[in-house]
Amino acid sequence: MTIAVGFEGSANKLGVGIIRDQDVLSNVRHTYITPPGEGFLPRETAQHHRECILNVLQKALDEAKIMLKDVDVICYTKGPGMGAPLTVTALVARTVAQIYNKPIVAVNHCIGHIEMGRLITRSVNPTVLYVSGGNTQVIAYSRQRYRIFGETIDIAVGNCLDRFARLLKLSNDPSPGYNIEQLAKKGIKLAPLPYVVKGMDVSFSGILSYIEEHLSGWLDSKEFTPEDLCFSLQETVFAMLIEITERAMAHAKSSEVLIVGGVGCNEKLQDMMKVMCKERNAVLYATDERFCIDNGVMIAVAGLLQYKTQGHTSWAETTCVQRYRTDDVHISWRE
Amino acid sequence: MSTFSVNLSIPFPSGREAEIAYQVLRVDKEPSRASIAKNLILDNNLLQISISGTEARKVRVALTSFFDSLILVTETMQLFGPPVPTYNYY
Structure with a gap:
């Protein structure tokens, strides 16, 4: 059994999700909501994520009834998305990976949506x-x-x-x-x-x-x-x-x-x-x-597939990129 | 053209915690538009940072952003630490 935690924060939703193989253990999300007539901007969104991320992580661990030491792999969104909010989740993902000596996997946000959709609906191709x-x-x-x-x-x-x-x-x-x-x-x-x-x-x-x-x-x-x-x-x-x-x-x-x-x-x-x-x-x-809107589970699902076929991401590559196309990713886990 | 620079030395409770902050913070590169130079050095339980550039405003922005990140990393260590002694997945 493999436990994966996924960190998502590429836009105004901040999410942490935990899965054990194909079972969802927890899926916690906090959304940055702006007043009517206003959109969300990178700096304020990053500020929101910084304020909420540790609480969201703790809540996800509590709901999954596990501790970070029980996790096998840490997954986070590499991109695409807004730079500043992406960096917040990547920082925390790297820090907890270091604290518990866990491998880290950088995930394409779009691939996360697709793989979680396939898993939840059991659609094939x-x-x-x-x-x-x-x-x-x-x-x-x-x-x-x-x-x-x-x-x-x-x-x-x-x-x-x-x-x-x-x-x-x-x-x-x-x-x-x-x-x-x-x-x-x-x-x-x-x-x-x-x-x-x-x-x-x-x-x-x-x-x-x-x-x-x-x-x-x-x-x-x-x-x-x-x-x-x-x-x-x-x-x-x-x-x-x-x-x-x-x-x-x-x-x-x-x-x-x-x-x-x-x-x-x-x-x-x-x-x-x-x-x-x-x-x-x-x-x-x-x-x-629960699953359509950005969430941490999708990052954990795609990250775990990637981890099982390609291993972890090298430390120097655990960066964020604002542009990252869906067709840039080699899908090593499918025929 | 004059250069503005900031040098700071940040002490951590242990060498390992300083190392984590160093490893976590060294990964992200400054945006190219920022046109500043940032350098991190790990010295036992001290994290040393130098930021320099020709525009004071940009140096200030880079410094603020560095502190935002540093505070998040230290808070994460406080809440989810203490850390194990080594990291094996570079």
Whole structure:
């Protein structure tokens, strides 16, 4: 039996998760929530992580009913993400590795999402839609790489939703995306928004600019309500994502879809994906907010796989990088 | 052009704790835009740091950031220590 602890802090969620082989022992998270209308910035987010990380670690150990000396491998997020917050979790991971003489493994955040999604849903070889505040990618596995079939050419879909929520001054608690989803349920009229699919890629920044330009006019004239706009934005951006996912499935001859990343816990997105899957006789695999949203368990899962096939990361390599592509990682644990 | 530099010597309760701080803090490189030189030296139970650069503001930012990190490492050692004598996974 191998026990792995995972540290995640690449954005505004700070998480520590502990697994024993394939069983989740604990999954503790603390989110840095900003006031309505404001996003999270690197310096303040790092400050939040510094203040919370030792408590979150202790809570994860308590819930797992283990001590750090019982852990076999320490895993942390190397990237991609914001530099300052990433560094906080890497520092603590390196320090506890030194205190208890444990091997350390540097994990790609995107690979963490994919491997934990596969483990939790027991899907075998899915086409993966990875949608979050920082990433939007359609991914399929081939020859020891997770290949990116399509992606955003500017901002991530979650970033588009977050910034739209800021325009409407929606609450960031528990997350802007969740509040958009709730308001969208009361939306009736579909506003005409740009639909931007470019081959296998998507673009969201133009949609956001378009909304920024028209927002006050729409609201003042009562042509559309905030609820209508939440509904319209979701319909438009999710339809774009489903189009490129379906095309990737056709290319990869895949009959499984796995949705991962923070936007993946949006039930409207899951419902729309279900319709497409049904038409193709495919199966949809999705998880709930415990595992969709960034967490420490995903880092432990991917880190443990990597550790078992490649061993630990050399000390000088236990750095952080802001850019780290999904297809840079050699997937040594799959055929 | 004048150079601003800061030299500090930080004592730890034991040589091993100083070594951990040294090993943990030496890994991350300063961002290239910071255009400062940072050097860490381990001397028994002392961690010596020198930071220098041509802009006082950047030296101050690097020093603050160093202390943020150092405090986090020492707090981690206080809460989860004491450390075992050696590390085998370099």
